[in-house]
Amino acid sequence: MDGRAERPSERPRASQISKFMSEERKTPEQRAQMTDLERLRHSASHVLATAILKIWPEAQFAAGPPVENGFYYDVDLPHRISPDDFEKIETEMKKEIKANHPFERMEISRDEALELGKKGRLAALSERPEPSKYKLDIIENIPPDEKISLYRNGDFVDLCAGPHVKRTGEIGAFKLTSVASAYYKADERNPQLQRVYGTAFKTKKELDDYFAMLEEAKKRDHRKLGRELELFVFDDDVGPGLPMFLPRGAAIAEELEKLAKETEFAAGYQRVRTPHIARESLYKKSGHLPYYAESMFPSMAVRKHEEYRVFWEQWEKRQNEAYEQTVKRFMPNLDEPGMRERIGKMDTRELNQFIEQRISAMGQEAVNAFNRMAIDSFIPSLMMTQVSPIEDRYYLKAMNCPHHHKLFAAIPRSYRDLPLRLAEYGTDYRYEKSGELFGLMRVRSLQMNDAHIYCTPEQFEAEFNAVNEMYLKYFKLFGIEKYLMRFSTHDPSKLGQKFVDEPELWKQTEEMTRRVLKDSGIDYVEVPNEAAFYGPKIDVQVWSVVGREFTLATNQVDFAQPRRFNLVYKDRDNLEKTPICIHRAPLGTHERFIGFLLEHYAGNFPLWLSPEQVRILTIGDDPKLMDYARSILNELRAHQVRAEIDDSTDKINGKIQRAEQMKVHTMLVIGKRDMEADVVSVRVHGKGNLGATPRGEAIAAVLESIRTRAK
RNA sequence: GCCGACGUAGCUCAGCUGGUAGAGCAGCGGUUUCGUAAACCGCAGGUCACGGGUUCGAAUCCCGUCGUCGGCUCCA
Numbered sequence: 001m002d003g004r005a006e007r008p009s010e011r012p013r014a015s016q017i018s019k020f021m022s023e024e025r026k027t028p029e030q031r032a033q034m035t036d037l038e039r040l041r042h043s044a045s046h047v048l049a050t051a052i053l054k055i056w057p058e059a060q061f062a063a064g065p066p067v068e069n070g071f072y073y074d075v076d077l078p079h080r081i082s083p084d085d086f087e088k089i090e091t092e093m094k095k096e097i098k099a100n101h102p103f104e105r106m107e108i109s110r111d112e113a114l115e116l117g118k119k120g121r122l123a124a125l126s127e128r129p130e131p132s133k134y135k136l137d138i139i140e141n142i143p144p145d146e147k148i149s150l151y152r153n154g155d156f157v158d159l160c161a162g163p164h165v166k167r168t169g170e171i172g173a174f175k176l177t178s179v180a181s182a183y184y185k186a187d188e189r190n191p192q193l194q195r196v197y198g199t200a201f202k203t204k205k206e207l208d209d210y211f212a213m214l215e216e217a218k219k220r221d222h223r224k225l226g227r228e229l230e231l232f233v234f235d236d237d238v239g240p241g242l243p244m245f246l247p248r249g250a251a252i253a254e255e256l257e258k259l260a261k262e263t264e265f266a267a268g269y270q271r272v273r274t275p276h277i278a279r280e281s282l283y284k285k286s287g288h289l290p291y292y293a294e295s296m297f298p299s300m301a302v303r304k305h306e307e308y309r310v311f312w313e314q315w316e317k318r319q320n321e322a323y324e325q326t327v328k329r330f331m332p333n334l335d336e337p338g339m340r341e342r343i344g345k346m347d348t349r350e351l352n353q354f355i356e357q358r359i360s361a362m363g364q365e366a367v368n369a370f371n372r373m374a375i376d377s378f379i380p381s382l383m384m385t386q387v388s389p390i391e392d393r394y395y396l397k398a399m400n401c402p403h404h405h406k407l408f409a410a411i412p413r414s415y416r417d418l419p420l421r422l423a424e425y426g427t428d429y430r431y432e433k434s435g436e437l438f439g440l441m442r443v444r445s446l447q448m449n450d451a452h453i454y455c456t457p458e459q460f461e462a463e464f465n466a467v468n469e470m471y472l473k474y475f476k477l478f479g480i481e482k483y484l485m486r487f488s489t490h491d492p493s494k495l496g497q498k499f500v501d502e503p504e505l506w507k508q509t510e511e512m513t514r515r516v517l518k519d520s521g522i523d524y525v526e527v528p529n530e531a532a533f534y535g536p537k538i539d540v541q542v543w544s545v546v547g548r549e550f551t552l553a554t555n556q557v558d559f560a561q562p563r564r565f566n567l568v569y570k571d572r573d574n575l576e577k578t579p580i581c582i583h584r585a586p587l588g589t590h591e592r593f594i595g596f597l598l599e600h601y602a603g604n605f606p607l608w609l610s611p612e613q614v615r616i617l618t619i620g621d622d623p624k625l626m627d628y629a630r631s632i633l634n635e636l637r638a639h640q641v642r643a644e645i646d647d648s649t650d651k652i653n654g655k656i657q658r659a660e661q662m663k664v665h666t667m668l669v670i671g672k673r674d675m676e677a678d679v680v681s682v683r684v685h686g687k688g689n690l691g692a693t694p695r696g697e698a699i700a701a702v703l704e705s706i707r708t709r710a711k
Numbered sequence: 712g713c714c715g716a717c718g719u720a721g722c723u724c725a726g727c728u729g730g731u732a733g734a735g736c737a738g739c740g741g742u743u744u745c746g747u748a749a750a751c752c753g754c755a756g757g758u759c760a761c762g763g764g765u766u767c768g769a770a771u772c773c774c775g776u777c778g779u780c781g782g783c784u785c786c787a
Contacts, residue, residue, distance in 0.1 A: 082715075183783065186783075195782070295785090500787095653750085655747090681747075
């Protein structure tokens with residue numbers, strides 16, 4: 001799968017979907033649909049601006065919309081607003097709310113609006129020397145047929161389409177939450193503004209509940225759980241964005257792989273294995289270079305010719321000899337006290353200088369001798385430059401498709417071979433920018449549930465549907481109820497730049513894909529201008545319980561790369577034809593999927609996925625009892641159950657506490673009484689004591705739950 | 712990459728306006744022999760992210776680097 005598609009918006013932020021409906025592009029109809037809460041928050045952002053102006057009258061404002069969990073206002077202000085300022089701002093906001101000013105709407109002409117903006121009267125408490133520059137810019141961008149309106153609360157007047165609550169007093173409870181920077185109109189060429197975030201609710205209780213919910217959400221944060229449950233770690237020496245899975249985390253990855261392998265095997269996929277690196281030429285061919293180079297780790301240079309190495313070694317040797325001779329010849333007093341020590345401390349540059357000084361002090365003869373030696377030692381280096389300036393470059397792979405295309409091409413293919421489905425849990429490396437790294441969700445090394453399906457146009461629909469079926473099957477298994485398929489299409493005006501210049505193929509592929517999506521009845525939204533450069537794609541967006549939204553999986557139609565790689569199959573009519581390639585990764589990457597599952601389950605994995613499935617807790621450490629415990633352990637392990645014995649000196653309550661904290665799924669508590677009756681006391685995480693069960697029965701139940709991947 | 716905040720023991724954190732580090736849990740060693748969410752005693756554990764600077768003296772102040780976090784940007 002070419003993971004380039006695997007990325008949109010995995011940060012907790014206003015969702016992509018709500019982004020389409022963001023304040024700037026809102027039509028009057030959409031505005032009318034603003035919920036009461038959004039209206040309240042939008043009003044709160046005006047109150048925020050009012051308060052900021054009371055403190056810093058020179059502040060310039062851009063946009064201040066409601067967002068998913070609150071509101072913000074973008075402000076341009078020399079003073080850096082920090083959380084320390086929040087109290088001061090909030091105090092002013094409270095005054096404004098207490099004053100209970102009405103929000104008054106006024107419709108004005110475009111000229112009047114421009115006039116006010118020039119006088120600095122927009123998003124301001126009074127006229128000001130500086131014009132309201134951002135507001136003026138916004139006016140320019142309002143469609144001519146749309147009405148321009150102002151809203152006023154107290155002295156504050158703002159260009160705003162509304163709607164608002166009736167009076168500032170209706171803003172019941174609010175709190176400023178953070179401040180961050182944002183580019184005006186999200187364009188990095190524009191000035192950076194300070195974005196002050198806050199949230200507001202009708203009542204204090206709702207506000208408190210919201211913060212309590214955030215506290216709860218923190219407990220589900222995959223980074224926190226990952227550490228607590230000993231699943232994965234990051235290490236400075238290994239590098240940022242390069243997670244290492246501890247045994248408990250690796251166990252989850254292994255289960256996911258097992259799931260994928262079983263599912264894919266049954267669906268006619270074949271597994272392949274490819275190296276983690278490839279030569280530059282592969283990525284030139286695929287088209288990833290130079291366009292994708294920025295997201296790849298810098299290349300490794302490998303000297304192409306053996307003679308290069310030999311010359312290099314000889315050159316170094318001669319150079320060292322030259323130095324030694326020079327030192328011997330022109331520094332007879334090397335043995336004088338302190339000299340060796342002094343030279344020993346010098347680096348090459350200092351030593352060079354020192355030698356030159358000594359030599360020139362010794363006269364012309366010495367200079368000539370030294371020059372001869374220097375030339376001697378440098379000639380090989382010149383030769384070497386001519387022999388082999390060429391290097392071979394290798395790249396860590398950032399995607400698996402080029403390798404898979406090569407495997408397709410490795411053997412002559414007939415239409416009888418299609419569809420050919422090549423699958424691999426390939427490890428890719430991507431140089432994500434430092435600011436983009438985020439726990440396990442956005443990393444620099446990732447292992448993807450990748451596969452490429454090569455098929456004929458006639459087979460496309462069935463293959464595409466089968467892939468979608470697979471997605472849905474997985475979602476059901478994991479209890480993922482909220483998801484959205486984003487169908488990204490191309491923008492015809494960007495053919496040849498952003499998208500391969502194949503208007504007909506784009507049209508065909510997109511129509512084909514759209515039809516399949518419609519027929520399957522899957523919910524999807526269509527997003528223009530976000531396709532991969534080689535074809536339309538479908539990203540699957542999910543929301544973790546924490547409210548984080550990200551692209552979990554992806555599915556792309558590729559008509560371009562097979563051509564670039566000259567992939568062909570011999571059709572019935574004895575003509576060579578290019579197959580369509582479907583890239584797909586229903587389980588995304590291990591990293592992100594595990595991160596998602598952690599938050600999804602709050603670390604309380606179903607038995608089959610549990611890092612530690614069963615822990616045997618003994619009451620006391622009587623040797624006979626320990627034997628009983630070990631025999632149960634051995635039986636479980638013989639059936640591939642991840643089981644442990646807690647043989648610590650803790651009392652039983654302590655052992656239970658620790659097992660519960662580690663979220664061990666099933667605890668088997670055994671004491672003498674159990675041993676004598678050949679039973680175990682079953683305790684399930686989160687469910688408490690389920691009572692004594694015959695040993696065989698308990699084990700059978702565990703095995704059955706794992707086998708069926710029960711919830 | 713950009714803006715901002717943060718970085719103290721394995722983890723969670725304390726350490727006031729500068730006077731060379733402290734708790735709980737985890738770990739280790741004992742004791743305890745127990746019935747469904749923490750038995751008791753003791754021990755050990757730190758280049759206060761790293762590197763410079765200011766100072767008689769720096770975890771504390773300043774600068775730089777690295778890393779993490781919150782956003783922004785990117786994500787063909």
